[in-house]
């Protein structure tokens with residue numbers, strides 16, 4: 306059966322001379338096609354993920370594929386049964402993936418790591434003298450990652466620059482491999498690694514989501530699932546019998562990849578929580594959040 310909606314994931318590094326004007330135009334386009342999702346536009350290009358009906362997604366792709374600024378862009382397309390975003394948000398940003406390089410910023414079109422397709426990537430994973438770096442945030446790799454990858458304990462992409470500078474000496478002379486969800490962060494991150502003096506730098510072309518669909522690579526050596534930035538939250542990658550869940554409940558440590566946001570709204574932190582613990586904790590990430598909730602209730606009752 307044909308599905309009623311699709312999710313598109315895409316990016317393109319290219320010089321956008323007037324991001325503001327392009328943004329205005331783009332809002333009109335996406336609204337007319339009833340697309341929902343998040344799009345960032347900057348001088349360095351465009352980065353987006355949207356959902357819509359297959360007809361409207363086709364029309365959108367046709368428009369982008371014929372536009373001088375985005376011609377040649379690659380699309381990741383998933384079938385889904387409904388919109389995967391609550392609204393449409395299109396914004397102009399200095400960096401479409403924030404590595405925070407400011408005056409040292411550069412275009413991946415000038416400097417980036419060597420691209421590996423899924424099969425090449427899988428084969429190199431087993432090689433000697435390799436370092437594999439997960440270029441994503443902790444809340445993403447906790448859900449799934451490549452076997453043997455270095456997993457930076459960072460909350461955002463910007464923190465990766467310091468993380469690299471503290472360790473890069475250990476990687477000299479090795480093959481440095483890096484990957485992210487759809488490939489956009491690695492285009493820049495692998496370029497950054499080269500600018501930091503590392504010579505042998507490789508990136509997974511099309512990212513984890515492409516790897517998970519490849520018929521040859523079959524998602525091999527991937528543990529867990531892959532965090533995605535829409536309402537699905539996670540998608541499967543490993544198509545082999547070795548596929549497993551690796552995330553653990555934050556309360557009791559049993560294997561569970563159920564994401565919950567803390568019930569205490571000022572906290573709202575995202576954590577894994579198994580069903581049994583959700584009943585026990587009533588959805589609070591820890592005792593402090595539960596007490597804070599009870600405390601707020603008590604003080605409002607005093608009518609101060």
Ligand SMILES: [Zn+2]
Nearest residue numbers: 554557579582
């Ligand atoms: Zn639990």
Ligand SMILES: [Zn+2]
Nearest residue numbers: 567572590594
């Ligand atoms: Zn909390």
